[in-house]
């Protein structure tokens with residue numbers, strides 16, 4: 152078995168304003184780490200020539216849709232994959248255009264790290280603020296600010312330092328654990344994989360080195376035991392006559408056979424008889440494992456219920472305070488009815504009140520509003536038709552997140568983080 | 571605390587099993603699109619693990635172009651038997667006979683595009699509301715854009731410019747009558763992940779994937795198996811070659827690679843050093859820059 156099999160996955164996302172060079176950077180990262188196949192690079196070279204460019208447009212490696220290639224912008228997230236001897240990477244290259252913010256949120260929701268690009272000529276823009284704020288709301292633990300297009304500002308240390316200072320002034324108001332900065336040229340390759348010869352004044356690491364070495368020990372919660380039941384497995388065969396297994400993914404904590412557990416919402420307690428997958432026993436189950444659990448007692452449990460430990464329970468409530476990113480053309484008003492999805496539970500809900508929305512540039516609260524629109528970020532109070540077993544998003548990204556669905560169109564219209 | 575982490579193959583497996591279970595929970599009539607290729611074989615393996623000790627609670631659907639490798643069909647039938655699942659076969663030949671589609675003509679004729687009609691007809695006939703496939707995002711640039719839960723309108727079409735946001739692991743499978751979903755549980759796997767997983771789990775594969783001798787022709791730089799489904803051009807000659815396949819589509823359009831690799835370990839070594847994508851050997855993707863997106867919009871896999 153190769154070393155690679157033991158590597159952890161780092162999921163990262165790009166963010167920043169339109170044309171800051173996100174897709175080009177991903178193309179550069181893939182190209183310089185030799186993760187691009189010959190037929191892919193040939194195709195990109197041909198397309199670049201057809202478009203009359205005198206350089207190879209690496210953004211074409213991720214901008215795969217017809218409309219994206221025509222307009223030269225990213226519309227939806229592209230997922231790309233590469234591995235180095237140190238780590239495996241899943242990249243979500245997201246659009247910078249405000250109209251497609253929801254696709255940026257899609258890519259960012261599962262990321263451990265966000266690369267925020269800034270065009271050295273333009274400095275911080277509204278989308279830089281918005282995406283940084285979204286990254287902090289989503290609790291992406293690590294942010295790397297790449298000051299890009301350094302080739303267009305004569306690789307100036309002064310320009311770089313100014314942007315770093317501006318960003319630090321802004322990010323001190325945000326809740327981001329770890330921010331670092333790298334001056335790069337995505338187009339030319341400076342400080343992406345290879346150290347730049349044009350910026351000897353920069354003493355930090357290259358972007359790839361940073362990605363390979365950033366400490367992601369545990370972005371999962373291994374403390375609060377949470378097991379939302381996805382489905383019940385009942386084989387109805389002679390051999391497994393009485394088998395009743397609860398299938399699902401561990402959303403937090405460490406479960407072991409013999410542990411005393413409590414089932415929500417019924418409140419019944421029992422002991423874990425076995426944890427297994429495909430008949431193979433599992434001694435310790437933790438996030439993000441998918442397992443099948445059996446209990447000592449026959450209890451009525453179904454999808455949407457949650458198995459927890461009696462001494463550490465989530466709050467059971469029908470009232471939620473949520474920071475929501477609104478993602479639909481149709482505005483959201485108070486007293487709007489929606490469908491809410493939390494872990495494996497789905498039920499009716501009503502947005503009782505919009506508390507305030509956030510001005511992404513200043514982070515000030517705008518109060519006394521009656522509605523929010525597409526791409527707004529707001530704090531709302533929600534009443535659910537059934538009890539929800541909630542944790543704060545800050546404590547657990549899996550049991551602290553919800554999505555809101557329009558019951559008429561079935562579209563996902565909001566992403567919510569429980570406060 | 572920090573010692574609790576999953577190796578990456580385990581994390582990918584857990585994600586795929588979660589998605590498969592979500593499909594069974596959210597839909598009434600799911601099915602697994604089984605091509606006979608390594609990705610759908612891995613998917614069937616994951617489905618088995620997801621529901622053990624119960625049987626896989628949905629049928630396998632094979633869209634049979636009639637141009638399959640004989641090994642694929644034999645393998646399919648043995649697997650279905652072993653898993654004890656229902657097999658539904660949608661036949662492209664039947665669609666042609668019924669006049670639902672017209673056979674392409676000429677030397678580069680292929681039944682690849684015709685499959686879409688047979689696929690959509692089959693899904694409709696069996697009222698399938700979620701069709702799971704083994705497509706991976708690393709295969710192709712349009713696939714790189716697709717969601718795990720990918721919505722299809724009542725004509726089976728994908729609208730790449732208006733996909734639903736997909737956040738965390740909260741999958742929204744709600745739909746109107748007549749619409750359906752395509753779901754891709756191994757979206758995040760790479761070709762290498764699939765091979766390493768096959769090795770780790772010791773999953774059986776059709777013999778095509780391992781080095782063997784075969785009569786081949788070389789057309790536009792692609793090595794194709796000589797078969798009754800292929801019309802030779804005058805200048806083409808048949809040669810005996812030592813080859814294996816990296817993907818397994820229709821016989822007349824799937825390219826082989828010259829290879830001596832006859833064990834999983836050797837294949838993995840080979841995959842680690844190849845410089846072309848696996849779909850680079852498929853003639854169906856070479857029909858223009860956005861060939862995949864165009865077909866997907868129509869309702870292709």
Ligand SMILES: Nc1nc2c(ncn2[C@@H]2O[C@H](COP(=O)(O)OP(=O)(O)OP(=O)(O)O)[C@@H](O)[C@H]2O)c(=O)[nH]1
Nearest residue numbers: 169170171172173174175224225247300336337338
């Ligand atoms: N000179 C120079 N140009 C760059 C650099 N990085 C990107 N560009 C150019 O900037 C333009 C936009 O780059 P993209 O990578 O498409 O930008 P993006 O951030 O992905 O844009 P959206 O995804 O649409 O938000 C292209 O013309 C790139 O060639 C750089 O480091 N130097």
Ligand SMILES: [Mg+2]
Nearest residue numbers: 173174224225
């Ligand atoms: Mg882009």
